[in-house]
Amino acid sequence: MKVKVQKIDGGSASGDVELNDAVFGIEPRADILHRVVTWQLENRRATARPVRERSDVARTGKKYGKQKGGGVARHGDRKAPIFIGGGKAHGARKRDFEQSLNKKIRQLGLKMALSSKARDGLVVVDSLDIQDGKTKALAAEFGKAGWKRVLVIDGETVNEGFARAAGNLPGVNVLPAVGANVYDILNHDTLVLTRDAVEKLEARFNG
CATH class of the missing domain: 3.40.1370.10 (Ribosomal protein L4/L1)
Incomplete structure (x- = not known):
């Protein structure tokens, strides 16, 4: 051509x-x-950056307070999303395209x-x-x-x-x-x- x-x-x-x-x-x-x-x-x-959810946070699973008498909610895990350092609820997942x-x-x-x-x-x-x-x-x-x-x-x-x-x-x-x-x-x-x-x-x- x-x-x-x-x-x-x-x-x-x-x-x-x-x-x-x-x-x-x-x-x-x-x-x-x-x-x-x-x-x-x-x-x-770009690959979406994941966040750490409750199962990804390295914190103790020991129950840290009494079940009754503390005057607060009965939490048994410091990984809960409401605590500082806890896992994020419904966080971004890793997506590789x-x-x-x-x-x-x-x-x-x-x-x-x-x-x-x-x-x-x-x-x-x-x-x-x-x-x-x-x-x-x-x-x-x-x-x-x-x-x-x-x-x-x-x-x-x-x-x-x-x-x-x-x-x-x-x-x-x-x-x-x-x-x-x-x-x-x-x-x-x-x-x-x-x-x-x-x-x-x-x-x-x-x-």
Whole structure:
């Protein structure tokens, strides 16, 4: 699959880039993409911190007062929730949301996400070098191109000037190639890849 290479500042770069059909030409499947996105979002959730309930508190179980004549309630256990240091009644329980997913399914999901954008919403640019590195200028270029929700993926590292200019643009996110993931790709209308990003992503699966 050949894609015309553009420039991030609106100009047209010379030449095309050949996309590997094994990475960018796969038929997407909703069930695979759903599994990978669910796995991602569940693993983002932090484990709920449990509290110590009555059975978890290390205090004596000896009856500390007389049954009658004390003028107080007839307690037999210092672990009761009404005492300082006692166990909490109906406390938060430990909940672990971590899921496991086969590596082949995760890789297949990323390929399908890239392939879905290759059909509609993929832009390949020569590099992320911009002249003045101003947010206003970059926003104007994105407006000309009609880009609103944009995910930009660079190579080994993200271009610092571009990342600084795009930092305050709503709906624009920038990632290195190693951070490419299914949820972020599908959650944006336009996917912008640099030449380096294409090489890194294809090498990620071929390696």
